[in-house]
Amino acid sequence: MKISVPASSAADSKSTACASHAGEDLVDDRADSWRQLCPMLKGERSYQRGQENLVPSNNASSIPESQVIPKAQENPWYIQHFTRLLIGFGLGGGAIALVLPWMLWLFCGMSSGSSDQLRLHLLYVTGGVIAVLTLLQTNWKNQGDRIKIDADIKKNEQDAEKNQRDHIRQVHAERRSRYTKAVEQLANEKAAVRLGGVYTLTGLVDEWIEDTSLTLQERRKEGQVIINNLCAYIRSPFLLIDMQYTIERNTLKEKNIENSPNSPLADKTKIQEEQEVRRAIFAEISKRISAFDKFDGNKIVRGTWSNFEFNFVKSCIFYSLSNLNLENSNFSQATFLEEADFIGTIFFGKANFSEANFTHQAHFSWTRFMHTADFHGTNFALKADFRNAAFSQIAYFSETTFAHVADFRWVDFPSNLHFDGARFVSDAHFDWATFNRSYFGKAHFVQKAYFTGATFARKADFSRVSFAQEVIFSSAIFTQDTDFSEANFTQKADFSKATFDAGADFIGVTFMRNADFCDASFTKIPPFFMIKNKDSNEIYSTRFVALPSTSEAHNFTMHEDSQPILLGTAKLNGAGYRIPVGTVLFDPASWDEEKQEYTRVSEPAKPLDVSDEAEENKSK
Structure with a gap:
């Protein structure tokens, strides 16, 4: 054993063992x-390695110092x-x-x-x-x-880790303390104090973003909380602005009234101070979001705030926002109480102005929209100036109301454009604009519409559009299919010198004044003015008004290189007219309100005899 x-x-x-x-x-x-x-x-x-396994890991920081000596x-x-x-x-x-x-x-x-x-x-x-x-x-x-x-x-x-954690907790606690104080400053009566609160909050966002002790998601979460407070300040009402227009109309005569702390001038000063504070918020945002590279003007450099959302929904804007960089900005349902100045501003990310209300002129000339621009349901009470604006992606103006002049001259729309259902109460200018795929379906132009020299690079949809006054497409270029089906031209429709490089659909159109296709060019196929239903044999055709002899006649004198329009003869009220074959004449005085149609309509135009056509050409 x-x-x-x-x-x-x-x-x-050894001293006690037996010798055996x-x-x-x-x-x-x-x-x-x-x-x-x-x-x-x-x-x-x-x-x-065997001995190292006996040493406590970093996670055992809470173990008391008096430990059992390792077996090693x-x-x-x-x-x-x-x-x-x-x-x-x-x-x-x-x-x-x-x-x-x-x-x-x-x-x-x-x-x-x-x-x-x-x-x-x-x-x-x-x-x-x-x-x-x-x-x-x-x-x-x-x-x-x-x-x-x-x-x-x-x-x-x-x-060291414990000290670092304690230091981080101390820094975070101090940062949150400054945040609370800065939020309180925004409610201060003095503009300088409010402005200091703005700069403190923007600085705190930068500190959270640069805090490597947190995960990226945690840093963005902390920063978004402060951004939300800055946006909430923008959305907050300012009661004195309602009195501004009254102040500007009143003439102050007495010195003691001008120097009174409760005088209108004092209120105007407060409004100006508040404008500076709110403008400063946008200026600080502009410094920290995406921008174009200084050396490569086409390269976009993302900013430290590019991943934040900026919620200005239902804000009251009464200050200029020109020459700024804005990103992911939501101005939906906002009200612009003074002239909305976005001249030279660049929108990175989606620009949302849906259902906004512009009570004064809206200046968007030379503005650049690098992402989707949403003006759906927006109301422009005065002139909307978008001259030379650039839309890089889809632009929505559906159901938008332009109560005054809408100016889109020289605008570039390289992506889809939606004006379907829009209402233009005053003149609409789209001269020399460039369109990709454009939708104007069911739009309503109450006054003149100008599309002189415009270029439609893809399909243009003007179906069921109502032109209450003269519309000018002179020298316009339509490179792909164009749809004017069931449109209504109440006054002169000027397509002179226009170029159609693909199909042009005028089926169901109503021309209530003269249609001018002088020197127009249909390079591949003639336009469509009628179509016959094979099943019902029903004919859908264009309607031309029976013009009095004193009015300028319909003009179908095509460019010499154009595909010809086959003309025919139609008679109404004892007078004959030359209109495209298959189309009809109507008497504008025969409108039946109950039936919602014209009751005196001619038979479809019959093709001209060769002799008649030759005589017509000779007379011309």
């Missing part, structure tokens, strides 16, 4: 010692008996080196030279054993020191 004796109590065991078990215990002790020594002999690195720091057997082993190997090796050669010389007849050599080798072996033992002791000590150093380093790192 073998008795296992712990290495730490080996010395006491001494040899057996010594064998077990050496075997255990060899097993402990093997990891050491396999290499310092693998051993060190317990003394192995060669350390516990180092002095004894050192003395024993030294004395034993020396004694053997002296005695053994002498005995071999004395009893075995070894020569003196050989005995000297043997003694020397025995001393070498003894010295080597002592050296190995010393190296093991030194290695153990170094590893113990290394473990302590690593533990100290990790403890220092834990302390």
Whole structure:
């Protein structure tokens, strides 16, 4: 039976063990010692990895400092008996080196030279054993020191992380304290204090964005909270602005009234101060969002605030927003109480003005919309000036009301454009504008509509449009299919010198005054003025008014390179007219309000005889 004796109590065991078990215990002790020594002999690195596993991780920062000493720091057997082993190997090796050669010389007849050599080798072996033992002791000590150093380093790192966390919490607490104070400043009566609050809040957004202790999502969340407060300030009402127009109309005569703190001039000063504060918010936003590269004018450089949303819904705007950069801005249902000035402003991201109300002139000339521009349902009470504006993507003006002049001259619409259902109460100018795919279906033009020199690069839809006054498409270019089906031209329709490079659909159109196609060019196919339903044999055709002799006649004199329009003869009220074959004449005085149609309509125009056509050409 073998008795296992712990290495730490080996010395006491030897003094109390029975003589009969001494040899057996010594064998077990050496075997255990060899097993402990093997990891050491396999290499310092693998051993060190085993000891590192015993050191607490960084997450154990809350463990008390008084910890149990790791097992790796317990003394192995060669350390516990180092002095004894050192003395024993030294004395034993020396004694053997002296005695053994002498005995071999004395009893075995070894020569003196050989005995000297043997003694020397025995001393070498003894010295080597002592050296190995010393190296093991030194290695153990170094590893113990290394473990302590690593533990100290990790403890220092834990302390540093804790200090860093405490510092971060302190910084965040101080930042939130400044945020609370800045929000309170926005409610201060003094404009300078309010302005200081604006700059503090914008600076805090920058600090949150640059705070690397937080994730990107957390930084944006903190920044958006402050942005929301700035936008809420823009949306907040300002009561004095309602009195502004009255102030401007009144003439102040008495000095004491002008200097009174409650006088209209004092109110006007407050309005101007508030305009500066609110304009400053937009100016700070403009500095931090996308912009064009200084060296490459076509390259967009995103700003630190480009991922934020700016909610100005239902705001009251009474200050200029010209020459700014705005991004992801939502002005839907906003009211512009003074002239809306966006001249030179660049909108990155969607620009939302849906259902906004412009009570004064709206200036968007030289404005650039880099993303979707949404003016759906917007109301322009006075002139809407979009001259030379640039729309990079889809533009929506559906159901929009232009109560005054709408000026879109020289505007570039490279993407889809929607004016379907729009209402133009005054003149509409689209001269020399460039359209991609345009939709004007069911739009209503109360006054003159100008499309002189306009270019329609893709399909143009004017179906069911109502032109109450003269419309001018002179020199316009239609490169793809054009749809005027069921449109209504109440006054003169001028298509002179227009170019149609694809199909032109005029089926169901009503011309209540003269239609002028003088020098127009249909380069590929003639226009469509009628169509027959194959199933019902019902004919849908264009209607031309029966003009009195004193009025300017319909003009179908095409350009010499144009596809011809096949003309025919139709009679109404005893008079004959030359109109496209299959189309009809109508008497404008025969409108039946109950039936909602004209009751006196001619038969479809019949083709002209060759002789008549030749005579007509000769007379012309």
